[in-house]
Amino acid sequence: MQTPENLAKIVIVTAAYGYQTVKDLGGQAELLKHIAESGADGVEIRRELFVEGEINHLDALAEKIRQHGLIAFYSVPESLFLPGGEVNPSLADFLSEAESLGAHKLKIALGNFKPGLDLTALKVLVKQHRVEVVVENDQTPDGGILHPMNAFFFAAESLHLPVxxxxDMANWLWVGQDALEAAKTLSEHVSYVHVKAAxxxxxxxHAVALDDSDGSWKPVxxxxxxxxxxxxxFPLEGDDLTAVTRYYVDLLRKEAAEAQ
Structure with a gap:
């Protein structure tokens, strides 16, 4: 079952199954069957979870994703801005990888952004690619604090930078920030949500499944x-990966339907 047009699509992040599970199964491609059968709409492929040599065959992985009727997002464990404010020199490579994967979005952490940085070259690079760059709040003092994140999107908006x-709903907790305040402040810039409780x-x-949380994720x-x-x-664990994935896909769809 695919998501109705008026509801948000549900994407499964492969890291939710845990590094060891992904490794034991033989790579992220082996999760696609479980994800598709759960009724989810898409998969977030993680660069750090590629098995040896897999990054050289992204077209093949993209084809498998299409065969399972899924959309793809791509996540890299890197920051957009390096210490000193330099734009990550590997960003062009990451964007090309995302395109080879057929990904709609490229997720990357903010990093060391400082107000006043010249974003013109970044704008030129991003506009050369059809993948949307989505900047995530991470669990670090640099990339996980509300003020720098808000300042970045203010600067990006002023420059018409297409990002x-x-x-990430739970990462704010790791840096002592109020997730609900952040959601209200940054909502207009959000095009992808990492649903997570801690x-x-x-x-x-520790990240926990929604049913094991205090429920504070709901208002966020x-x-x-x-x-x-x-x-x-959040962790998707159990003997039947399809079933546990389907359970939470259905839970989030119900949550979305009730919010209409």
Whole structure:
């Protein structure tokens, strides 16, 4: 079952299954069957989870994704801005990889953005590619704080820089920020949501499945654009990966329908 046109698409982040599971199955391509059969609309492929040599065969992976009737997003474990404010010199390569994968979006962390940086060269590069760049709040003091993130999107908007935001619902907790305040502040820039909850155990935060959380994710999600695709990034664990994935796909669809 695909998402009705008036509801946000549901995307499964391969990292939700855990590094070891992905490795044991033989790579991210082996998850596509579970994702498609769960009724999800798409998959977020993670660069850091490629098996050896896989990055050289992105066209083949793209074809498998299409055969399963899924859309693709692409995530790289890198920052857009390096220390000193330089735009990541590998961004052009990441954009090309995303295009080979047939990805609609390229997700990357903000990094060391400082107000006043000249974004003209970044604008030129991004406009040369058809992939949407979506900048995520991560779990670092540089890329996970509301003020620099808001300043970046203000600067991008002023320059008509075609970038949007991946709003990770739980990462704010790792840097002591209020997720609901961030959602209300940044909502207009958000085109993709990482649905995630977190819980403190033994003094450390851990990502948890929605059913294992305190429910604080609900008002945060409600404050974000209803049309933005929802990426399931919280742990998907169990003997039947299709079933557990389907359960949460259905839960998020029900949540979206009730918000209409």
């Amino acid at each position: 949007a935001m991946t709003f 819980q403190e155990r033994n003094g450390k935060l 999600l409600a404050a974000l654009p209803r049309s933005a695709p929802r990426g399931i990034e």
